Amino acid sequence: MAFYVGIKRRSMDEEKRYNAFSDLLKREFGCRVNRISVDAGFTCPNRDGTVGIGGCIYCGDRGSGSHGILPDTAVREQLEHGKEIMARKYKARLFIAYFQAYTNTHAPVERLRRLYDEALSVPEVVGLIVGTRPDCLSSGVLTLLGEYARKSWFWLELGMQSHLDRSLEYLRRGHDFRTLEGAVGRAQGVGLRVCVHVMLGLPGESREEMLAGAEVLNRLGVDGVKLHLLHVMKGTLLEEAYGRGEIKVMERDDYVTLVCDYLELLHPSIVIQRLTGDGGRDHLVAPLWSLKKFEVLNAIDNQLKRRGTRQGIKTGDQGLGTGF
Numbered sequence: 001m002a003f004y005v006g007i008k009r010r011s012m013d014e015e016k017r018y019n020a021f022s023d024l025l026k027r028e029f030g031c032r033v034n035r036i037s038v039d040a041g042f043t044c045p046n047r048d049g050t051v052g053i054g055g056c057i058y059c060g061d062r063g064s065g066s067h068g069i070l071p072d073t074a075v076r077e078q079l080e081h082g083k084e085i086m087a088r089k090y091k092a093r094l095f096i097a098y099f100q101a102y103t104n105t106h107a108p109v110e111r112l113r114r115l116y117d118e119a120l121s122v123p124e125v126v127g128l129i130v131g132t133r134p135d136c137l138s139s140g141v142l143t144l145l146g147e148y149a150r151k152s153w154f155w156l157e158l159g160m161q162s163h164l165d166r167s168l169e170y171l172r173r174g175h176d177f178r179t180l181e182g183a184v185g186r187a188q189g190v191g192l193r194v195c196v197h198v199m200l201g202l203p204g205e206s207r208e209e210m211l212a213g214a215e216v217l218n219r220l221g222v223d224g225v226k227l228h229l230l231h232v233m234k235g236t237l238l239e240e241a242y243g244r245g246e247i248k249v250m251e252r253d254d255y256v257t258l259v260c261d262y263l264e265l266l267h268p269s270i271v272i273q274r275l276t277g278d279g280g281r282d283h284l285v286a287p288l289w290s291l292k293k294f295e296v297l298n299a300i301d302n303q304l305k306r307r308g309t310r311q312g313i314k315t316g317d318q319g320l321g322t323g324f
Contacts, residue, residue: 017301017310018263021224021273028153034092035129036082039071039101040115045136050106051174057237058171058199058230060283075115079122096153097122098129105132105141112144120152127153129195134158134183135175146190155224156187160196163216164209167202172237184220195224195273200258201250202230210258214265218315225270227262228277229255232285239285249287256299260307268312275300 016023025033044059045051070078079097086092097119105112116128128148148154158180162168165176180196187194196217200210217225229250232242241247250258259275276296278284284291304310 017304018272018275019268019270019311021271024271029094029126031094032090032092033094033096033126034086034090035096035098036079036086036125037098037100038075038078038119040075040099040104042102042104042106044103045106045133046172046174047102051135052172054172054237056171056173057241058233060233060235075118076122079119079125083122083124094124094126095122096127096129097125098131100129100131103132103136104130105136105145109140109144112141116148120148127155129155129157131157131159133175134160134180137183137186142186142190142192145187145192149191149193154193155195156192157195157197157226158183158187161199162202162205163213164205167205170203171199181220184222188221193223195226195271196220196222197226197228199228199230200262201255203247207258211261211265214262217270218265218267223271224273225266226274227259227272228274229287229290231277231279231287231290233279234283234285242286252287252289252296252299256296256303259300260303260309263304263311264309264314266311267315268310268317270311272311 044055047053047055070081073081075097079095083092083095086095099115099119116130119125119128130145145154145156159173160177160180161171161173163177168176184194184196198213198217202210230247232238232247232249238247242249255276263272276290276293278290278293281291290296
């Protein structure tokens with residue numbers, strides 16, 4: 001599980017009712033820290049033929065979640081550009097390089113080392129977050145990542161999306177849940193903090209099946225989670241299915257209630273890095289309500305407050321060892 005710095009407990013009305021990543025950063029660094037997304041020019045084994053061709057059905061031609069990144073420039077230039085924006089907009093003082101676009105371990109070890117070192121050489125960049133697939137973690141890559149975990153503030157992000165193999169097959173992920181399970185264990189074995197991505201609202205998944213995913217994360221002992229809603233992006237296979245009427249997306253109130261229920265089942269030591277996903281106004285097809293990200297987050301906060309509940313309340317361990 002994750003490491004936490006103990007702080008004085010705030011009142012229920014003042015604090016977040018979940019273990020927020022932003023609060024963890026403030027505890028560990030004592031100031032505002034912002035992530036800067038980086039596109040290091042990687043591709044994906046599910047696109048280049050290593051595992052498959054065409055990618056996952058929700059992924060566009062620049063990778064899932066990569067919109068807004070400054071493309072086709074050096075890592076250092078992207079980070080310097082991002083620093084200027086974050087410092088001006090959010091008064092951020094320190095930064096984390098987030099290797100986000102595509103599969104950021106899908107390259108020879110020495111190329112990875114050059115890119116990660118380039119990122120850490122930028123002033124005020126104190127750590128790395130590396131996003132990748134669970135089937136793209138060779139022993140050599142894990143050894144390398146373990147080195148960075150010992151000398152920087154490091155997180156590994158893995159796309160789980162679902163614990164159900166039928167959903168992974170529908171998404172054309174190119175791996176099963178056992179692959180993810182093994183990757184988490186091996187990453188933990190070299191001392192990595194692991195955050196997994198979970199997609200809520202997948203076609204064919206019942207509400208009970210989605211909520212069961214929280215118990216899966218508890219069992220895996222992951223350090224963090226990013227919750228995403230199923231959203232449809234332009235230029236994807238998912239858009240084609242949506243256009244044919246084969247899938248539906250969640251309504252906002254249903255999603256907010258589902259997230260609150262999920263949080264109640266999730267162990268309080270797991271850091272919440274994201275509670276909703278937004279694809280960018282120029283690329284999103286549906287649901288359009290997800291563009292109003294802060295309204296969604298406020299609705300989640302307000303519902304937790306109305307319930308008088310919080311993350312982990314149904315695990316029997318609420319508040320233990322989390323520092324909140």
